[in-house]
Amino acid sequence: MERFAIFIIVVLLVSAVFLILAFISGLSKGVDSASFFVLLSLSITLAAVATLGLNFYCFLHTSGEDLMMFDLDLNLKANNVNIELPVNSKLTKRNKKKEVDQFPLFSFSSVSTATNRFSDANKLGEGGFGPVYKGVLRKGNEIAVKRLSGRSGQGLREMKNEASVIAKVQHKNLVRLLGCCIDKDEKILIYEYMPNKSLDFFLFNLKASNILLDKDMNPKISDFGMARICGGNELQANTSRIVGTYGYMSPEYAIEGIFSIKFDVFSFGVLLLEIVSGKKNTGFYRTDTLNLLGYAWDLWRSNRTLELTDAILEDEYSSKQVLLRYVNIALLCVQESADDRPTTNDVVSMLTNEAAALLPPKQPAFSYVRNTVTSTSSTGKTEDCSINQVTISLLEAR
Template sequence: MERYVVITVVNLVIASFVALILTFVARVSVIISMLLLIANACGMIPLGLIIICYVKRNPESKGEDLMRFDLGMNRQAINIELTEANKHGNGGKKQIELPFFSFSSVCAATNNFSATNKLGEGGFGPVYKGVLAKGDEIAVKRLSGRSGQGLREMKNEASVIAKVQHKNLVRLLGCCMDKDEKILIYEYMPNKSLDFFLFDPTKRMLLDWVTRLRIIEGIAQGLLYLHQYSRMRIIHRDLKASNILLNKDMNPKISDFGMARIFGENELQANTSRIVGTYGYMSPEYAFEGIFSIKSDVFSFGVLLLEIVSGKKNTGFYRTDYLNLLGYAWDLWTSNRTLELIDDPVLEDEYSSKHMLLRYVNIALLCVQESADDRPTMNDVVSMLTNEAAALLPPKQPAFSYVRNTVTSTSSTSKVEDCSVNQVTISILEAR
């Protein structure tokens, strides 16, 4: 009996000891689990903060990241240094990051930059169509040679277009830097540029009035965004028909930002001795004095608007009595023959009306006024285009619209020609 009691007591002691050990082990496991969770959480906090900061800094990064995965890009990004005006108007160095394409993938996409893939010439080099491995189409802009100006334009274009996003601005997808190769990658625009249709006697018949309206309003909205609603005020400085790209639905996208300038918060205009851009679209103050502002882009838009409604090119326009399209349009306007300016496909379109056509010519003439102060802002232009109730001022005689005259005297007859910007040669420090 005593032996049984002793064994029982020993068993109870052992059981208690085992229970104590098991309890200790359980508690240690809980503690270890808690420590692991805390450590994991602590590790995730910085990562979470990084993600939050990145998303906050890049509110539209989600779509860009999806595009990177869809296009099969490398995750590596490349830094490009740029000079940007700050809120005080002073220059400051900043870095931008662009998704990076390998040179081998670009070569494969463009069939080694074959002539059959070439779409045309951009601001600083040839542009090629490319097709990536997954079937995505891209436009590849390749820097020509070792041009110092081309490199500046490329870096300028990358710095500007990487900071803006709007449905009427072409989208930059990434870049490629490999030894001497410097390449920018854009979304592909299957319908090329506006001039491809507008100035071709056959293709322009495809531009009915509804399509031209959509193009006009899209360009205006894109410019308004650059001037007023983007994170910085941007002056394009080279707006023209060949820099308006058309997507598969014929919606316009402004492209070629190699000449663009970023203004500081309080900067209204700037002056340069290096005149860049395209004659026929330049405002007089820019062409002759090097002064540019948002009103310079407004002037270019006015020229483009006249070209779209007339189907005629300002720089290549020729009539015996007129120096350019602006002079011809002004003469028709003052003689109440404005409808003679309108392109046939537009006049024959059932959706066009005499009142609307006259209104658009009026808006165009207001945009190409001699004095920048007499031109509307793009905010005004968009309002006039979209609101038929908005009153329009009568235009004054536009810039570069002087008529060739024949002056006859009793002794002799001489021909006096006023000079147009299309005929003036201005020394440019560095050619495009």
Template structure:
């Protein structure tokens, strides 16, 4: 009898041990599964919440600021990659606005219906302001992506109007004057009123964006340089920019300053008045647009530079003033060029007596007989690698 009781006890112990060996791992697995399921659901909810951060962005607010002692410091908002992907419909090709040297730009839509421009920087890009400058709403640095969220400009860029025969007529004289004065004000802010002096280094018609009211905004600060304190000039061995807009001291020696932007502005003025590209303007004498404007100025026929579509619209005294100022801006020596503060004064104050300009830089461009541009080099985006192949007469 005691023997039977011992056998039964041993059997129950065995059964319990087996059940524990089976059930405990099962309970543990079930517990981990439930916990993982809860965490996954929470992550999904959090992902949805995060994906709304840019969609809920208030574009009426400038870059956020935070209090630091007695002063305010700019604080650039960071957005998740999920939110930007949602706003651009996963970077849909239908939302692609264009592509520059630093990467493609997409249109994104917020919940309130407002649109923003999303710049997806290329992996090689090193690109990191107030009125007349495109507003930067925020950025994203996630999973190897570098993305900037900008104010959206529905009318694209100035070059889309200036150099398109079907659209140039939409730019009347007064509108062109307003655009140029707006760009001048933007450069003045960068050069004199920004916390750090900013040299844009790539001012051109395609980097002047136009909002819904055709107000100009300077964009694309991909190769801009910041100057601190009393720093006025610097140099670089890596010359980047756009052929036709670069000052001679920068294109040939790598020196740049605020006067480099002034040179580019002078080129922009002549292009805006004539609806012709400096880099593509050649006649039988191999003149650039600068050289053509200079010859017309010396012959007293400056008005011939003007786009013929403006003949019944333009003010000839103001046209002469604008050409005079533009030629002052593109003089070969940087010291001879005015500052943007002086440029604005000369453009807007008819009582200011304008000095006579000297012959502009790059009046003639001669391509050396033993040189040729690389097949993959576009004139409008030509870097130092292309410039070194050309012999340019800066006369």
């Protein structure tokens, strides 16, 4: 790039010299008009070439050598793919009348180089949609590279969801999508890098891995667009394809495939219980009979809620009422019936307004009990039954 810049400067200097000579020749009586126009034309041509080269250099210098702008709509249609990707804001300003959507596209070679050929040393983790790698561009910019797995069943449709939703919903608590890469069977999404990993790194490897933390420990949500998305005017939808992590999905979605605006409220309630207790959602506590939701509900009913809270949080908060309030809000979010759960706006209001009164929660979903019965013979039987009639399973040894 430095040699290219020097070349442009030399061309500009040469064109300036020819332009000066052209004017001097035009003023001289001993030079004919033909020589004057030849020198003038040559100087103008060199100046134009130098100007175009300078603009191209500035574009590369601003956007970075690794980041290449392509018309994805035409590129995808060439491969018989019917998909639209979001309009890039910078490109829209340059050509507002253009109807074809455009989006930053990284070349596969640049992504491969940035991640050291997707080496294990650069691997940050792996989720249901594929592995995520740390990458470093030539300018030193750090990126996170999500390489969508073909086995995950996530195709261009899910990639379109991720790109279009995040591009349209710019928010400080959403991981910023920088671009993507489409190369043969490769489907890759490029994000801003979160140096403090995910919340599960600080919470005993919980399923809080979709909440990433930046250098200032600000939380940002990833995989925001990968899940099924309801339309803007839909309060609920039905799907035969269940996408999510068990233990965080509401019962109506996990069992019946009903997706509503109360789905995320349930997930948030589980996460809030995990944060307050410092315990995993999966597993059993106390006498090995209850899961986290059932454990919290049992302590709540017996007025022993503070036994649930993490000792570290008790040291941080002088008022026990704050912790009790958080548990109350969490239990309201994980109630079995979606109609009983608060809306997202209600949850925000309850968290930010400590004076707001809270309703007593009803029994949460999936709060099941495990009983083990051993007969007098050598045959044992373990019975799982749900106290809210959601989960019933029987296991018998032969």
